[in-house]
Amino acid sequence: MSDLPILSIILFCPLVAFVATILLPESKATAIKSVNAFAGLVSLILSLIIWSQYDKAAGGFQMMEDIPWVSEIGIHYAIGVDGISVVLTLLNAIVFFTGVLSMWTLEKRVKEYFAFMSLLVFGVFGVFISLDIFVFFFFYEVAVLPMYPLIAIWGSTRKEYSAMKLTLFLMVGSALLFPGLIALYVESGGETWNLVTLSAQGTFSKGFQIFIYPLLYVGFGILAGMWPFHSWSPIGHVAAPTAVSMLHAGVLMKLGAYGILRIAIGVLPLGAAFWAPTFAFAATVGIVYGAFVAMRQTDFKYVIGFSSVSHMGIVLLGLNTLGVDGTNGAVFQMFAHGVMTALFFSAVGFIYDQTHDRDIRNFGGLVGQIPVATSFFIMAALCGMGVPGFASFWAELLVFIAALKVFPLMGIAAIAGLIFTAAYILRVLGKAIFGPKNPKWDHLVEPTAFLTIPRIILIAVLLFFGFVPSVMLDMIGSVTGGR
C-alpha cells in the first residue's frame, strides 16, 4: 500500500471524473452524477486512508512524490502531506462527496456542471498537497476559475455580476501573489520552488520578508475572506448554487487561509511577526464586522455569507497569533467551518430549491413544516454559535486562548463577537425556523432519504470532532509541534 502514489491517485480522482464527464453524453445525467459521486466516495475513502497512514509521531511531510516537471528552472511536481494537509484533504473530500449528492436533483446542463465542479475539486486537492510553489499556484488558479461559470450559469440573484465580481477579486489576489511568490524563488537564488527548502530558516533576510509578506498575506487573504477585501464572498455565496456555495465557503476560502499558513507564514516567519498585529487587527474587525452585518441581512445566504467572513476572521486571528495554540485552533476552525458552512448551504439550498425564496421574513415556523430539513439548519446554526459538542467550539477555544495571550484587547473583542454571533444566528432561527407558520409553505416536502445522507455525514463529522477533538488536534499537532 505504501508504494502506491496515493496522493497522486487522490489528486487525479476528480480529474478522471472530469474526463469521464466530458466524454459522457449530456443525456446520461444519472451516469454523470454517479461517476462524480463515485469519484467523491473514492477520494473520501482515500483521504481517510491517508489520514490513517500518516505517521503522526514522525511528523513532517510524508508520502512525498517528486518528479521534475520543468526541471530547467527547478519546478518539480512535488507533493506530500503533513498533518495540516491531511486534515484539509479530508475536508475537501467530504465536501466534494456531499456536494455531489446535494446536487443530485440538478437538471440544468448537468454535464457541464459536474465537469466544472470536478475541475474545481481537482484544483483544491492539488493546492492542499503540493509542495512546489509553481504547482501550488497552478492548482490554485485551477480551483478558482471554475467558480465563474458555476455561479454565472447555475446561480441566482444577480449571478453574472456576482460571478464576475468574485472572479476579479480573486484575480486581484493572484495579481498580488504573482510578484510575491516569484520573488521567493528569485531571492532564494533561483534554484528551487520547493516549499520545504524555502521554509528553512535563514533563507530570507528580515527586510525582504517584511517587504514581501503583505503581498502574500493580502493575496491569499482575499480568498480567505479577509476584511476589508471580503465583499466578493457574501455576494458570491448568494448567487451560487448549493454545492458551489458549499465548495466555495467550505473549501475554497480555506485555500486562502492555507496559503497564508503554508507559504506566507511558513516561508516568511519574520515578516509574519512584523505584520501580525496589523493583520490580527483586520481579522478581529472582520469577526465583529461580519457578525454585525449579518444581523441586518434578510437573505438566508447573505447571513451565512457574512457569518463566513466572521468565522474566517477567527481563522485569520488564530494564524496571526503565530503560536502553537493559535495555529491549531485556526486549522481546526478551517475544518470545522468548512463542514459547518457546507451544512448550512446544503440546508438552505434544500429549502431554496423548493421555495425559490430565501428572504428570512417570508418564512416562519419551518420546523413545523419540514422538521428534518430544518434540523440540519439548526445543527449548523448551533455549530456556528460555537456550542460545545460541535467541532468549532474547540477551534474557537484554542484561537481565543492564543489571541488573549498574544493580543489581549483583540482577543476580548473577538470573544465578545460571540454575543453578536449568537444574536444573528438566533435571529434567523427565530424568524424563519421557529415562530408562527407561514401557510404558504405548507406544501414543502422533506428531503428524500438519499438527500439526507450528505447532510447526515456533515453533521456526524461535526459532532465527531466536537466530541473527540483530540483526533483532529493530534493530527494538526504533528505539524505545529503541540502534541
Add this chain to the structure above:
Amino acid sequence: MNSPELFCPEFALLLGALLSFACAAIGTSARTAWMVSLAAAIIAVGTSALALPYEGQPFFADIYTVDAFSQVLKLGISMALLFAIAIAQRQDSTCSQARPEVHFFFYLSSLGMMMLVSATELLTLYVALELSAYGLYILAALHRRERIGSEAAAKYILFGAAASAISLYGISLIYGATQTTYIAQIASSGGSPLLIAGIVLTLAGVLYKLAAFPVHAWAPDTYQGAPHEASVFLGTASKVAAVGLLLRVLSMAGSEAEFLRTTLIVVSVLSMSVGNLSALFQKDFKRLLGFSAVAHAGYLLLGLLCFSKLGAAAAIFYVLTYVPIVVCAFLVISAISTNGCNPSIASLAGLYKRSPLLGLVLLVAMFGLAGIPPTPGLAGKWFLFSAVIENGHLWLVLVAAINATISLYYYLMVVKAAYLAPPEDDEGEIRLSPTYAITAFVAIALVVFMGFYPAPIWTLASTAASALF
C-alpha cells in the same frame, strides 16, 4: 556545417509558394489549391521539426545564421502557417476570386518570417522584414466585404511602410555608429549614443510587427478588416517572427542596454494597458482579439526587456504557446462566421449548445489568453514574471498581473456570451467540417498538454535562448 540542407525549412516554404502560385496561375478550384497548400504546409512543419537540431551558416559568413534559436522559431512559424491554412479551408470571409490565391501569400510571408529569425545582418534582416510584410499587406486586403478589406490593408501598409522607413533610418544610424551591418560585430563594438538612437528607431518597425505601443494601432483595425485566416496568420506567425526579430535587434545593444530597457518597460506597460483597457468595450470579436494582441505584445516585451537568458526563453515559450491558443480563438470565429460577416461577441450566444466542441475550444482560448490553467498561459506568465523579478522589477510584475486581471474581464465576457446566453431562435447547430474538428482537437490537445506539461516547450525555448545568451 555549411550546406544547403540547413536551408531546408525555407526550401519547403519556397516549394509551397511555387506550388500554390502554380495552382493559382492555372486556375484550379479553391479546394484543390487548399489541399496542395495544406500538404505543403505539413511538409514544411515536418522539415522544420527535422531541422531543429541544425546549426551553421548556409550563405556568406554571419549573414544568415541557423541555430537553435532560429530553428525553434521556424518551427513555431510553420506550425502557425499550418494552422492558418487549416483554418483557410472555409474561407468564408475571403473574396471569392482570391480564394485560391491566399496560399501563395501565406507562403511568401512565412518565408520572409523564417528568414527574419535567421538574419544576422541588417540588410538581410530588412529585406526579410519587407518580404514577410508584403504578403500580409495583400492578405489583409482580401476580405469579402471589400470596403473594410481595402481600408484595413491601406492602413496596414501605409502605417507599416512609415514604420519600416523609420526603422531603416535607424539602421542607417547604426551603420553610421559602427560602420558594419553584422549584428555580432555591432554588439561587440561597444555602445555609443548614436547606436542606441539607431536601435530605438529600428524598434519602430520591429514593434510594429509585434503590434506594441506606440505602433499598435493598426492591429485592431487590420485584425477586424482582414479575412479570418489572414488575421490568424497575422496574430500568430507574425508574433513569433517579431519575437525573434526583436531579440536579434536588442542583442545589438551589447552592454549598453539600460536606456533601452527603460524604454521597453514604458512600451510594455503602455502596450498591455492600452490593449487591455481598449478591449473592455469591444463588440466585434476579431477586433477584441486585435486589442488582446496588443496587450500580449506588452507581456512578451516583459521577457525581452530583461536582456537575460531566462527572459528570452520565457518570451519564446510564451509566444510558442500563444500560437495554438490564438488559433483556437480564430477557429471559432471562422467556424461561426456567416456570409463573411465578422462575428460579434453577442453572436456567440448559445455556442455551448450549437456546438459543444466549439464552446470548449473558445473556453480554452479565452482561459489561455487570460492565463488560467490548465492552459500554458499561466506557466508562460509565470516564467515571464520570474525573469522580470530576476531583473529586479517587482512592481512591473504587479502592473502586469493587474493588467491580466483586467483582461480577464473581457475574456470572461466572451465566455459568458458563449455559455450563458441562450442561442438565437433561428440559429441551429453548427456542423464542423472534419478539418475543423481535427484542428480543434489538435489545438486543444496541444494547449492542454502544454498547460499540464510545459517542460518540452520550455526545453525548446530555453535551448533557443541559450543560442543568444
Add this chain to the structure above:
Amino acid sequence: MTLEGTLLLALMLFCFGIYAVLARRNLIGILIGVELMLNAANINFLAFSHFIPTDPAVAKIIVLVVIGLAAAEAAIALAIILKLYRQRSSIDVDAMTLLEGTGAEEASDE
C-alpha cells in the same frame, strides 16, 4: 559638404517625409512621404560610407536594395489604394474610418 551637413540634410528630408505622412490627406501623398523617409535613410548610408573610411560597397548595395524594396512596396500600396478608390471613389485618408472604436459600426456597413 561635411558629414554633419549631409546628415542634417537627410534628417530634414526625413522630417519632411514624416510631415507629409502626417499632414497629407491624400493616400498617395502619404506614400510619397514614406519614400522621402526611405531616401533620407539612403542618404545617411551613403554619407556614412563616404565620410568614414570603411568598405564602400556595403552602403551602395544597401541603397540599391532599398530602392528596389521601396519600389515593390509602392507597387503593393498603389494596388491597394487603387482598390480602395474603386470602392469609394476617394483616396482621402479621412474617409477611412470604417474601422474604429468598438467595431460596432461595422455591422451597418453595406
Add this chain to the structure above:
Amino acid sequence: MSSTTLALVLLGAPLVAFFIALVVFRKNHVAAMATVLLGGATTCACALTLLATKAGAPAEQASRAWLHAGGVDIHFGILLDGKTLIMGAAVGVITLCVQVYSLSYMSHDQGRGRFFAFLALFEWAMLSFVYSPSLMQTFVFWELVGLASFFLIGFWHKKPSAIAAAKKAFIITRIGDVGLFIGLILLFQTAHTLDIQTLNTLSFDASRIELITLLLFVGIVGKSAQFPLHTWLPDAMEGPTPVSALLHSATMVAAGVFLFARFHPLFMQAELTLTIVLCIATFTAVLSSTMAMVATDMKRVFAYSSISQLGFMLMGLGAGSLFAGYFHLTTHAIFKALLFLCAGAFIHEHGTNDTVAIGRNGGRNQRIITLGLIVGGGALAGFPLLAGFFSKELIIHALHDKPLFLAGAYLASFMTAYYTFRVIFLVVFPNKDSAVEVEEEPADSHDDHHGSAWPMHAPILLLTAAAIALGWFGDSIATTLGLENPPISIPEMAPAIGVALAGILIAWFDFGRKSAPQTGFVFKIKPLYTLFKNGWYLDAIYKKVFVGAAQAVAGLLFGTENHVLDKASDGIGQGTLQIGSATTMAQSGRLPVYIGVAVVCFAAVMIVLGLEIMR
C-alpha cells in the same frame, strides 16, 4: 460497582436517553418518554446511591485527558466531593420529579417526545456540569445547559413570545458567558491548569485574582440572573412550567451559585470582588422582590422570587459562609421546584397564569396542590421550621457584621414573605367581590384532556415532604460538605422571624382577611407600582440602549458594507471601464493620428535620449 462507574452510568444514562428519544423514537412519543423516564430514574438512583455511600468520604476524582494540544491540556472526568454529591442528588431527584410530572402535564402535547428528549439533554449537561473536575468541563456544560434552556424555553416554537424569550435568555446569558470564558482563559494562563481542586489550593497575585474572579462573577451574574443581567429569567417563564420548575428555579439558574461555591477559596482571596458580589446580590434580592410584589402572573412571581433567592445565596457565599449559601441553594432547589410544580398544576387546571383568576376559579379545591403551595410558600418566606427558614437564618447570620447588607437582607425577606403569602392568600381565600381586575381570564373551554392526576400529585407530595424535612438535615449536609453548621441562638433568629411574620401579617391584612381589598399596599402608590410593574424599566432601557446600540452599529456597518466597501470595489471596476472607454475612443480609425502618436512617442524617446547624453 465502584463509585466512578456509578457516576459514569449516572452521566451516560440521560445522554443515551436523549439520543434514543430524539433520533430513534422520533415519531413514537410513548417510547421516547419511557426511555427518558428510565434514564432519569437510573440517574436518580445512582445519584442517591452515591450520596448515601460517599457522603463524608474524602473527595474522589477520576479524569482522562480529552485534549492535549500545544499549551492546552483539557481533562474530562468526574469529581465526587460533598458539593457535587448533594447537588447531583438534588438534580437527580428534581429531574425525575419533573419528568414524572410532565407525563401528565405534557400528555397531550404534539411534541412531548421531543420535550422529554430535551429534558434528558438538560439532565446530562447539568449533571456533567455538577460533577465536573475541571473548569473547562464546567464551561462546556455550562454552555450546554444554556442550549438546553434555549430549546426548552422555546419549546412551544410557534409562540413568537416563547421564541423571543428563548433568544433573550440565550443572548443575555451569553454576555455573562463571555466574561466567564475570558476569566477561564486568564485563569488558565495564570495557573496553567483548570483542575478545580488544584486551583482551589493555589494563591494568586492580588490584582490578577480580583480580575479573574470578577470575570467569573460576570458569568455567574448571567447564569444566575443577577442584576443587571436578570431580565431574561422572568421572560423564560414562557416555557412549559415543568421547565420553569427544573431549569429556571431549581437547577440551571443555580449553576452560577454552584460555580461560586466551587471556587469559594478563590473568591475568598479577592476582597474587591466579594464586595461587588455582595452589592450586586443584595441589590438584586431587593430589586426583584419589589417586582414580585406586583406581578399577577403566578409563575412570574416565583421567577422574581428565584432571582431574589439566588441573590440571597450569593450574599451568603459572598459574606464568606460557604455553608449558608450552599444550604440555601439546596433548600431553595426543593421548595422552588415544588412551588413551580404547584403553579403548573394550577395553570394546567385553570388555563390561566393569573393568580387572582386561579383563586376565583376554585384553585383551593385542588387540595394536594394547595398544600404544596402553602408549604413551599412558607419555606420560601422563611416561616419557622420549614426548609427555607434554616438556610435563610444562616445567611443572615453570616451577614451579621455587614449592617448595610444585613438591612438589605431583612428588607428582601420581608418582601419575600409578603409576596409569597399574597399568592397563597389569593388562592386560598379568593374574594370574588374585591375590585381587583383579572388580567388573564381562565380558558373557557374547560377541556378535560388532563392526564391522570397521580403523576402530578406524587412529585408534589414528595417535594412537600422534603420542603418540610430538609431544614433539619443541616448538620448532615454540613458534614457532607466538610463544613460546620454554626449554631444560632434563638435571639439571633428573632429579627428574621419577626420580619417574615410582619410580611405575612401585612399580606394577611391586604389579601387574606375577610373583605380584604386584595390589592396590595404598593398598588396604592402609583409611581412605585408602575416602576415595579415595569421591572424598574430595565427591560425598556436595555432595549433602547443596548439593543438599540447594537442595531445602530449593525445598521452603520451594513451601510458601510453596501455603500462603502462594496461601492469601492464596484467603483474601481467602473473607473477601469471608464478609462477603457476613453482608450477605445482614442482608437479613432484615423491613420494620421495612429502614425502621429507613434512619431510623437519616438520623438519623445529621442529627446529623452538626447538629454540623457547631454547630462
